[in-house]
Amino acid sequence: MKRKFLLLYLFVNLVIGIQATVREPYLEVPTSTSVWINWKSDIEKNFTIRYGTSPSSMDQVKSIITQTWTDNGYDNNYLYSTAHLTNLTANTKYYYKITDITGYESPVYNFRTYPSPGESANNGKTRFLILGDNQLKDEPRFDTLEVKAKRFIEKKYGAPIQDVISSVIMNGDQVDVGTLDHYENVHFKKNRYISPYLGISTVIGNHETYGTLKLDAYYNHFHYDSLQYKVASGTKDYYAYQAGNLLVINLFTDASTGEYADQFNWLKRVVTASNADPTVKWIVSVAHRPYQAEQYVGDISTWIRNTAYPLLITSPKMFMNIGAHHHLYARGQDKNKPVYNIISGGTAWDQYWGMSTEKDYDDVQKTIPRWAYQILEIDHVTDEAKVYSYSVGYTTKINDWGNLDKFVWEESTLIDSFYVRRNLAVPATPAIQNVINDSIELPYTFISTPYSTPSNERYNSTQFQISQSADFSTLTIDNIRDFEDWYGKDGEAWQTKDVNKDIDIFKLTPGAKTLLNGTYYIRVRHRDRALNWSEWSNATTFKIKKGMEGKPQVLTNKKEYALNENVQVNYANGPGNEKDWVGIYLSGQTPGEVNSTVWSYVNSASRVSGILNMSLPAAGAYYAVLLENDGYNELSERTYFYVGSVPTLAVADATNDTIKISYSNAPANAKDWIGIYKIGNDPQNTTSAAYQYIPSANSTLTFTSLGKGYYFARYFLNDGYASIGNEIYFSVGDTIATISTDKPSYDLGDLISVTFNDGPGIAKDWLGIFNKGANPNINPLLNYIYVSGKPSGTATFQADNIPTKDGDYYVVFFTNDSYNEISNRAYFSIKSVISDASTATTGNSGRVYPNPSSPGKQTIVSYNYPIDQIDIYNTAGTLLYSKLNKKVQNTVILNHSLPAGVYYIKVHSNKLYTHKLIVNAE
Numbered sequence: 001m002k003r004k005f006l007l008l009y010l011f012v013n014l015v016i017g018i019q020a021t022v023r024e025p026y027l028e029v030p031t032s033t034s035v036w037i038n039w040k041s042d043i044e045k046n047f048t049i050r051y052g053t054s055p056s057s058m059d060q061v062k063s064i065i066t067q068t069w070t071d072n073g074y075d076n077n078y079l080y081s082t083a084h085l086t087n088l089t090a091n092t093k094y095y096y097k098i099t100d101i102t103g104y105e106s107p108v109y110n111f112r113t114y115p116s117p118g119e120s121a122n123n124g125k126t127r128f129l130i131l132g133d134n135q136l137k138d139e140p141r142f143d144t145l146e147v148k149a150k151r152f153i154e155k156k157y158g159a160p161i162q163d164v165i166s167s168v169i170m171n172g173d174q175v176d177v178g179t180l181d182h183y184e185n186v187h188f189k190k191n192r193y194i195s196p197y198l199g200i201s202t203v204i205g206n207h208e209t210y211g212t213l214k215l216d217a218y219y220n221h222f223h224y225d226s227l228q229y230k231v232a233s234g235t236k237d238y239y240a241y242q243a244g245n246l247l248v249i250n251l252f253t254d255a256s257t258g259e260y261a262d263q264f265n266w267l268k269r270v271v272t273a274s275n276a277d278p279t280v281k282w283i284v285s286v287a288h289r290p291y292q293a294e295q296y297v298g299d300i301s302t303w304i305r306n307t308a309y310p311l312l313i314t315s316p317k318m319f320m321n322i323g324a325h326h327h328l329y330a331r332g333q334d335k336n337k338p339v340y341n342i343i344s345g346g347t348a349w350d351q352y353w354g355m356s357t358e359k360d361y362d363d364v365q366k367t368i369p370r371w372a373y374q375i376l377e378i379d380h381v382t383d384e385a386k387v388y389s390y391s392v393g394y395t396t397k398i399n400d401w402g403n404l405d406k407f408v409w410e411e412s413t414l415i416d417s418f419y420v421r422r423n424l425a426v427p428a429t430p431a432i433q434n435v436i437n438d439s440i441e442l443p444y445t446f447i448s449t450p451y452s453t454p455s456n457e458r459y460n461s462t463q464f465q466i467s468q469s470a471d472f473s474t475l476t477i478d479n480i481r482d483f484e485d486w487y488g489k490d491g492e493a494w495q496t497k498d499v500n501k502d503i504d505i506f507k508l509t510p511g512a513k514t515l516l517n518g519t520y521y522i523r524v525r526h527r528d529r530a531l532n533w534s535e536w537s538n539a540t541t542f543k544i545k546k547g548m549e550g551k552p553q554v555l556t557n558k559k560e561y562a563l564n565e566n567v568q569v570n571y572a573n574g575p576g577n578e579k580d581w582v583g584i585y586l587s588g589q590t591p592g593e594v595n596s597t598v599w600s601y602v603n604s605a606s607r608v609s610g611i612l613n614m615s616l617p618a619a620g621a622y623y624a625v626l627l628e629n630d631g632y633n634e635l636s637e638r639t640y641f642y643v644g645s646v647p648t649l650a651v652a653d654a655t656n657d658t659i660k661i662s663y664s665n666a667p668a669n670a671k672d673w674i675g676i677y678k679i680g681n682d683p684q685n686t687t688s689a690a691y692q693y694i695p696s697a698n699s700t701l702t703f704t705s706l707g708k709g710y711y712f713a714r715y716f717l718n719d720g721y722a723s724i725g726n727e728i729y730f731s732v733g734d735t736i737a738t739i740s741t742d743k744p745s746y747d748l749g750d751l752i753s754v755t756f757n758d759g760p761g762i763a764k765d766w767l768g769i770f771n772k773g774a775n776p777n778i779n780p781l782l783n784y785i786y787v788s789g790k791p792s793g794t795a796t797f798q799a800d801n802i803p804t805k806d807g808d809y810y811v812v813f814f815t816n817d818s819y820n821e822i823s824n825r826a827y828f829s830i831k832s833v834i835s836d837a838s839t840a841t842t843g844n845s846g847r848v849y850p851n852p853s854s855p856g857k858q859t860i861v862s863y864n865y866p867i868d869q870i871d872i873y874n875t876a877g878t879l880l881y882s883k884l885n886k887k888v889q890n891t892v893i894l895n896h897s898l899p900a901g902v903y904y905i906k907v908h909s910n911k912l913y914t915h916k917l918i919v920n921a922e
Contacts, residue, residue: 021045023184024192025098025109028223029167029201029241032090032114036223039098040184042077044068049083051096055108058095069220071180072212072778078180080221091115093163109196111162115244118279120380121166126244129153129161129198130374130387132171132288132324133346134186135207138780141347141371143190144409148392149373150193152412162197166243169376171324171344172205172288177777177819178217201227203250204237205288205324210819211777224250230273233266240270245281246378247274247317251308253289253301257650260303267308271315282378282385283318285309290323291341292332294367294487296356298789299325299763299817313337319385319420320376325817327351329372329389331416332364335480338420338531340387347371349784350395353489353496357763357788360499362479366486368415369494370394383423389416394494406884420530427453427526427534439543442514448506448524448537457528459483464508466515466522468609470539474570476515481505516550516573518608519543552635554582554626560724561643564615569624571636572609574602579630582612587621587640587722592632597622619644619667621717640722645697647715647725649674652700657732659703661713663725668697671719676703679710679729679761680791684721708733710760710791731760737813737823739767748804748832749858749893752797754811756823761791764817769797772808772827776819782809799858804891806831832862848905852918855899859917861907862891869908870894872917874901 021042028036037049044066052058066081088094092113098106115121129149134142150161157164175182191200201224208218219236229240229247237252237259249270255263274280289301291309304321312318313334320340328351330343341363345351352369370391377386393409433447451459466477483505490497508524521539550573557568567584574580583596597617603610616622620643626636647666651659661674675691677683689711690703710731714723737760742753752769759765769783770776782803787795803809807830813823832849846863853859861870870892872881880903885892900921907913 022098022104022106023188024196025106026188026191026195027111027197027199029199029227029243030088030111030113031227031241032116033088034084034086035088035094035111035113035199036226037083037085037096038221039081040188041079041081044079045100045102045104047081047098047100049085049096050099051085051094053089053092053094055095055110058097058108067220069180071217074180078184082223084223084226088113091119091121111197111199112166114166114242117242117277118245118281120244120378122164124379124381126246126378126380127165128243128246128376129165129168129194130171130322130344130376131168131346132173132322132344133205133327133348134174134190135176135346135348137176137182137186141407142186143193145347145371145373145392146191146193148409148412149390152390153375160197161194165198165375167199167201168194169248169284169286169322170200170202171286171322172203173207173324173346173348174202174205175211175217176207177211178208178214179211179778180213180217181778182211183217183221201241201248201250201286203286203288204252204254206254206817209254229270230277231266231269233263238263238266242280244378245279245380247280247283249283249285249312251285251287251304253287253304255303260307264307264311267311271311274317275315280317281380281383283312283315284320284322284376285312285318286322288323289325290330290343291321292330292361292364293326293343294330294361294364295326295328295351295353295358296763296786297359298357313339320387328367328369329391329415330364330367331389331418332361332366333418333531335363336533340418340420340531342374342387342389343367344372344374344389346373350494352493354493356786358488360485360487362481364487365482365484366416366496368486368496370415372415382421384419384421386419387417388414391415396492396494418529421457424457424528424530424532425454426532427451427455427457427459427528429535429537430524430526431537432522432524432540434540434542436540436542439545441546442510442512442544445507445509446522446524446540448526450506451526453526453528453534455528455530455532457530457532459526460529460531461527462505462524463527463533464522464524466510466520468518468520468572469606469611470521472521472523472539473611474572474609476520476572477508477510479508513548515544515547517544517547518573551637552626554624554636554639556624556639556641559641560646561616561641562646563619563644564617565643566613566615567624567641567643569612569614570610571602571612571626574608574626574635575628576607577629578607580607580635581627581630582614582624583627584614584616584622584624587623587718591625591627591634602626616643621722642717642722642724649713649715649726649728651728651730654730654732657704657706659706659711659730659732660700661703661728662700663694663715664698666694666697666715666725667717668694669718673716673719674701674713675716676706676711676713678758679712683714683716683723706732708736709758710736729760735821735823739811739813739823739826741811741826741828743828745829745831748806748830748891749799749860750802750830751799752802752811752828753794754797754826755794756787756813757792759787759791759813759822760815761789762816763789765789765813765815765822766817767795767797767811767813769803769809769811772810776812776814776821799893802893803830804889804893832860846907846909846913848907848915848917851915852920853898854920856897857919859894859905860891861894861905863907863909863913864890865910866890867892867907867909871906871908872898873904873906875904 023040025039047064049062050058062083069078095110174187224236224239227241240249327345327348375388390412430449464479485500486496526534552573555570580602583599623638623640645665652662653660673693675688715725737758739756766786810825810827812825867885903917905915
């Protein structure tokens with residue numbers, strides 16, 4: 001009897017031990033006939049998958065492939081098991097469980113396959129959950145967002161999430177670094193609430209490229225190269241898949257130059273195939289770096305904005321581009337096409353108003369610093385795509401006395417919704433109401449007729465255009481406004497204001513002295529919330545008097561043209577003589593001394609401003625100029641441009657201080673040259689770091705002894721500083737920038753200032769503080785600060801952003817929101833200093849110092865146990881200040897700015913402790 005009991009005891013504990021080693025399964029995005037099921041364990045168990053269409057008849061068995069990996073913290077004990085279920089039935093629920101030869105059985109899970117191409121999943125609707133930017137390991141943000149999203153969805157639709165959501169679209173930075181630790185504990189662990197039930201697709205963010213394993217960790221875990229729509233990409237970096245009548249195109253925004261070219265060629269084939277495919281009704285593209293951003297301006301993907309996106313919107317099926325990288329929610333729309341651009345920035349590092357360079361763009365309607373997720377719903381019956389964005393909370397930093405850091409959770413609060421409805425009647429064509437009989441003076445208010453539409457859609461936007469050309473080929477004012485524009489701080493850094501709240505967008509009022517004297521034309525159009533524009537109104541003519549006196553000017557629409565390509569010359573503010581003319585001359589020539597290469601009189605319809613199209617018979621460097629009344633008096637400044645073959649520069653090889661720059665398709669004038677300069681230098685005012693004349697139209701030049709630094713190279717014409725072709729960037733050396741702290745040792749609570757030089761000048765370059773000996777790709781970051789995109793300067797870590805413990809630390813410079821160190825490590829120490837033991841108020845397990853203090857002086861609370869919260873009261877018992885210790889540290893620095901007086905500090909640690917704090921007058 002005892003022996004049987006012992007065997008049973010050992011068996012139960014064996015099973016419990018086995019169960020404890022298996023991470024919840026993770027489904028990759030399904031197809032209509034297959035799905036990948038993966039899970040992590042730490043010992044081999046000879047797993048099998050049992051599955052079927054009923055929980056009572058899981059009679060199909062699939063063998064497992066298990067791989068063993070090693071990384072920091074894992075010594076051949078990270079086992080990743082994978083099963084590929086195939087020959088499944090479309091839009092069908094399947095049940096499955098993981099078993100092994102010891103008798104272990106996981107819980108029974110279930111999932112649904114995608115509907116067949118062109119079909120819907122649930123009563124004519126197919127839905128997707130959009131999530132992104134997981135990244136943080138030690139704070140319960142992303143997992144809380146996921147739990148709240150799951151709870152809300154199941155309540156809203158009255159069914160388990162897998163029965164109403166077809167899959168999850170994730171947009172990158174699902175880990176902070178590419179390590180096994182982060183894939184297990186950040187990506188898989190925080191997704192465990194839905195990953196056994198919903199397939200997940202993700203793209204590569206910049207953070208997947210860091211860490212000990214970098215992208216190898218991403219490649220090893222996923223099978224996205226097996227997900228291909230029509231055209232195989234041959235890589236896991238970018239891929240496309242179809243879900244019902246939706247095509248999802250996942251793009252890579254941290255690619256190399258060559259991979260961008262390959263990706264674009266693949267994308268062209270995918271778009272062409274989808275346009276010809278009647279089962280595809282909608283297209284959504286997903287990329288980590290966004291199309292546009294109103295914070296950290298410039299921190300976007302120029303490849304998406306300038307290359308991929310213009311191709312995508314040529315398809316009438318394109319509906320939305322999803323980005324991330326910025327840790328907030330934002331939504332805008334294309335100025336002409338019915339296409340939305342959003343940022344779904346998840347729950348990573350806080351990003352609020354006032355932290356960066358900011359700009360209100362007219363193609364962004366909302367920027368809201370919230371932790372958010374979206375539900376995308378494709379309605380197969382009504383031919384409509386809808387998106388609902390929900391907030392689950394944010395972090396506050398408030399209180400004039402100091403910093404009250406805490407999570408503020410919301411229960412899936414709707415913060416935005418938008419849609420595209422196809423085949424709707426467009427809004428009625430508006431008109432300018434103003435009757436203008438003579439010249440007007442500014443300011444002056446132009447008024448549009450009211451919005452109306454046969455479709456019953458509400459209005460979204462207006463666009464007013466003012467031009468000196470009757471055909472609006474040149475624009476003086478191009479004003480797009482939405483009925484709402486959520487931009488900028490509204491009281492607190494995490495709150496956004498509607499700057500259009502009190503603005504009538506059906507009126508346009510140019511301010512005094514904003515237009516030149518002369519004749520103008522104005523027109524307007526209206527847009528509904530399904531992103532349909534009305535036709536333009538008829539143009540209304542008006543004249544400005546007592547406006548600005550402007551100089552005549554000539555501009556070309558580009559700076560570089562191919563031979564025989566039309567050169568578009570825009571002229572404005574001319575005197576309006578019948579025989580005013582635009583001449584084009586070779587650079588260095590003088591009108592009147594030689595004949596122009598080509599010329600044209602200004603347009604008879606609009607002699608003050610307009611557009612001329614001209615072509616040049618030979619390659620060369622030219623300029624265009626406006627001349628007066630058949631003479632040679634130059635009315636405008638000269639505008640220079642180039643016609644001919646445009647060179648392409650590339651870094652062919654970089655080894656230590658030797659750089660090889662290849663170029664092709666160069667015009668190869670006798671004194672054309674390639675110059676290299678440090679980032680931030682102006683070639684016309686700075687001696688080049690190196691230069692060489694080019695020997696031929698195609699070649700490779702070798703530059704040596706450049707020294708450490710961030711550089712750019714350009715192709716210059718004819719021994720001058722007129723440059724053509726692309727500009728290339730490169731670096732020499734590994735730790736290029738230099739930094740130093742203002743002191744080698746700090747008292748606890750001192751501000752820490754860091755001087756930095758020779759950075760690359762990117763929007764999200766940053767400084768990070770780590771414990772001495774820590775590895776940034778493995779160990780936690782303690783404190784950080786962005787440097788506003790400056791290559792050199794001084795940044796100061798403020799009181800709420802410095803280490804709170806005695807110890808040895810270092811600060812180091814990183815580039816482009818990465819963990820790539822670009823500077824030396826500047827080491828420093830922090831120590832507690834109490835000049836007189838009597839100045840410390842000591843409790844049973846902690847102390848408050850300095851005490852007495854003085855106004856403006858920081859107060860340090862240090863305890864043997866982690867501090868949960870600190871409250872400060874006056875002698876009347878009024879609560880003046882409260883600080884939640886979000887990081888649960890033993891030492892907290894209070895930046896309270898208390899006036900002179902007596903106060904009581906209550907410290908919530910393992911118990912509640914009270915200290916008297918005296919603040920003496922200065």
